[in-house]
Amino acid sequence: MSETDPLVVFTPSGKRGRFPAGTPVLQAARQLGVDLDSVCGGRGICSKCQITPSYGDFPKHGVTVRDGALTEWNAVEQRYKDKRGLKEGRRLGCQARIEGDVVIDVPPESQVHRQVVRKAADARAVAMDPATRLHFIEVDEPDMHEPTGDLERIGRALKAQWDIARVTVAMPVLRGLQTVLRKGNWQVTVALHTPREGAVPQITAIWPGLREGGLHGLAIDLGSTTIAAHLTSLETGAVIASSGVMNPQIRFGEDLMSRVSYAMMNPSGAVDMTAAVLEAIDGLATAIAAEAGVERETIVETVFVCNPVMHHLLLGIDPVELGQAPFALATSDPVTLDAATLGLKALPASAQIYILPCIAGHVGADAAAVALSEQPGQSDDLALIVDVGTNAEILLGDKTRVLACSSPTGPAFEGAQISSGQRAAPGAIEAIRIDPVTKEPRFKVIGCDKWSDEEGFWQETAQSGITGICGSGIIEAVAEMRMAGLLDPSGLVGSAAATGTDRCIPEGRTHAYLIHDASAAGGPRITVTQGDIRAIQLAKSALYAGARLLMDERGVDKVDRVVLAGAFGAHISPLHAMVLGMIPDVPLDKVTSAGNAAGTGARIALCSREARADVERIVRQITKVETAIEPRFQEHFVNANAIPHATDPFPELAKLVTLPHVGFNTGGSGDDGGRRRRRRG
């Protein structure tokens, strides 16, 4: 380029350079490293390289753009516009050639690494940098006089047309290579998987001709109880469909330790559990693809996040070591492999799998995903992040240091082991309020949003669709009972006599609170029993004790903010969580929900190689704390059994609520009618 060549300025990047007249815009963009997409490699058929030239004076860029700065609209562009449409003012970067000084805007949809705002709760922007990308190539036909393999000619085409020096090929692709090449009449689109910038790409899929549809990936959050999958576009990062199934390993044991025990006790225990989970994932992948109308062959990448026991059972590694000190993982590094090696059948055999790194023997890739999604290491203030599930993953940190542990909360928070517990599904009570004077409940039922009372959307109802109480419902119920004076700080439910309400009914030698009784009509009778209270106390004590242990390690006795993550984190009322003593005392507006942060982390890793490198770095830097061997954990656990807590003060909570001073242990009456003040905001 010489000083007399036309000057080209690209926006929004601001990259600029001079190019000889006649240079295609796409070529200029590539030479300057401007982020302009292309699948067809400049043949005017994929339309990924759309650009918008601007005309007039641009003092900011020191350029005046005149008519004729680009070559005229050509037949290729017209054909494309006729066939598929092209927005007014748009040109194809591979067709339009530079003739004079010009300012060229690259619209977001033409950027490879475009920022995509997902529609998920947190709307975090992800810079698209997927490991697998499409490349259209025209391959030389074989020549008997210069014999070369079809694969070698594909390699030459990638070198000549995309400047990719070397590739390898997955065996399943090699097996079908010749048919596809001939079907596409020597024009094919290959999916190249490049795990890291600079790595040798592998051809993991091939289609005849120009591949029209995009590539897809699955972000899978493999939990002890449920498996959730998000079918995601690898082009835009958008979630196309989400679906979930129960983890069929539940039949081998409800919680992690009972599954480890099953593996220890049964010779083929681990193998059976691996087979079960793979079959479930196959079913889920098939269903979600069918639901979204997406060909399974286009699902070229899958990312998993899971706890260590799920991680080992997914990979076919016996989890026995995770059941006993020192809780050694087979590997804590990220695992990459293909679908065939993993044993999945619903995905293409050469689909690439990435499993996030684990943090420690009890702190898995799910916690790593939360760390990726929530970035506590980027936080200015000290954040406590709890991912509530069958096991709670807990992260505490800020820019200086991040600590992590896990705590065995058990499935009570998910509505399991609760007398009237059920999954968060239509018919489940998900929120509840108990009048402090009348002790009468009002509640909200999933799938029933047509009733509301004067306060907003709460209403007493006896309608018959109620089937049970889910995790967020039971948490609120216990907290409301405490606030209404039906429960004392030790967790004992008072009698009708002690509480002054007939809803406190005898249940063996203890008492239960009756929420809803449709038994006369053959419906359910829903109570919160003393056993339910105990299960929630165990769970919340474990969660609080884990958080407290990290605070000890960090040398603090309070945190600046709390983030509730996990599939049902979004549904927990912060006030009720604090009344229960699930989380440490903070101002109420400092408790936020991160939604399914682990799933979000999985989606981020699915869409971005840089995010994978990021989470690998984050995991190395996290300080791991093992709760199982820490004597203080037991101490914290015992103290956290009281509601909200036996020893820790809750000054922020006290500003909002005065908890009644009741005590049912000795059968005494206590302050069972203590009014509570509640200040919102």
Next chain:
Amino acid sequence: MSETDPLVVFTPSGKRGRFPAGTPVLQAARQLGVDLDSVCGGRGICSKCQITPSYGDFPKHGVTVRDGALTEWNAVEQRYKDKRGLKEGRRLGCQARIEGDVVIDVPPESQVHRQVVRKAADARAVAMDPATRLHFIEVDEPDMHEPTGDLERIGRALKAQWDIARVTVAMPVLRGLQTVLRKGNWQVTVALHTPREGAVPQITAIWPGLREGGLHGLAIDLGSTTIAAHLTSLETGAVIASSGVMNPQIRFGEDLMSRVSYAMMNPSGAVDMTAAVLEAIDGLATAIAAEAGVERETIVETVFVCNPVMHHLLLGIDPVELGQAPFALATSDPVTLDAATLGLKALPASAQIYILPCIAGHVGADAAAVALSEQPGQSDDLALIVDVGTNAEILLGDKTRVLACSSPTGPAFEGAQISSGQRAAPGAIEAIRIDPVTKEPRFKVIGCDKWSDEEGFWQETAQSGITGICGSGIIEAVAEMRMAGLLDPSGLVGSAAATGTDRCIPEGRTHAYLIHDASAAGGPRITVTQGDIRAIQLAKSALYAGARLLMDERGVDKVDRVVLAGAFGAHISPLHAMVLGMIPDVPLDKVTSAGNAAGTGARIALCSREARADVERIVRQITKVETAIEPRFQEHFVNANAIPHATDPFPELAKLVTLPHVGFNTGGSGDDGGRRRRRRG
């Protein structure tokens, strides 16, 4: 190291350097890049690092070695000697430390890259450089307070103890990792596969403790008719056992083109043939390991050589494109994969497979292996190498240029499609002489070496163990019939009247030569029929025409020497091959046998990564000639039908033999009794 430090000179390398007193010899060797082996990494248990110190004056090295140049014999060495024995004068390089100037000899068996002379026919030396090597490591136990995965601690041990910066792990190994580590009490031996110097090694096997036995590999010559496997030590390169089976694909078609047709005609044709050959290889691998008493888990590498159709069917690639012009291979590059991906079950799932590159659509990895073994590109004179099998691979070249083609000879040379044909097995006539005067045959039968006549080891016999005639036997029979005047140049067998012997018996409208008749005793009646002659003529014409085509390309009408390769190349009599016109005319002492050169090439590639790089380079440099589309091939083929040839002179042959001028076409008598002179040497 300073100038006052002791000087250490290693022989035979001559490498030298000064080291502080107290430096172990093994460490000094490593720092100087001296080729001194070690599996245990200097712990005095593997004994791979044995060395011999020399004492006295060494003017050549400028050193005088005194007593005390090394530390005294120590307890570790004594324990090793007591347990396993140690040759007089030997020390363990990891135990003996340098105290003064010393000359140290590294015996061949302590060298990693030792030259190993194989026991095969050609006794070619192979420099051992296997892709997989053993490394003993001591791994840190897991620490709950600093949680790391077992794999990560293995990586740290390899870094600390072997200076290996990074490794990956095969999934099957990862699945069993934790058990082996604990069984070995945190001492394990890992097999590291490093395909190229500088590549990231992969852990492909792991054993508890110090692995005592060595590693093994299989070199497999996968032919259209037979599959031959050589179980080879990856430590010494020695062949431990060899075995073969028939290729079960024969039931789908005897020759390559009929198998391609089968794949074209039957939807699951290719899949069925792939399954059949994999099953056969599994059976062969199991049998050969059992025969040699070798654990299959130690077979960590397998190398295949095969023609292109076998290559594609092995890999599960439909060979249909190889059946029609332009004969495009799916890939001509070397293929690397693991046993599980290939679909072999008898080998460890992570055993590494290397398939040599193909040269062209009709010239396969078997020809590449011959080129590696015979190195025509290193030859000063112009060498013609023919690998005789169901398909003949033909190489012609010298230091300036190498050409290659293949020619469809069919299975006649292997005794198939011959009326009394059989494999080279006990009972088969493998050599024959016909008296030019009496027309009586004498022959040699495989498995019967107890008779001999005055000429050496030939004797007429009517013993009943004879079952048929094998490839080398039929070639000799046809050539002898021609020399004895029983056959005219066009290949017609004369009648009893025309030849003057009752052994020329009528066979329909043609004649046959009776070699052996045990039918009276219920045994076989073995004749060479006119059909047998025609089959041999077709085969030899194809072979000769291919050679002639390469000579045309090279612009020569004679070659300097001929190498007969192939499993039965060793058994072909050069004189008879020349009488038949199988090969061009050269002085008889310029015809040599290379034995099973393809199998040898496979073994070389199995033992040496450098050889793999070498064959990949060789293949790129070979000029490929496609016989199927070359009009001159047809012309050469027709001219080569005569015995020895219709137009090409055979001056060297004429010095040895005068072929009778006979002609049976018109029923004329011809010169049926013409004496032949034969000069040996």
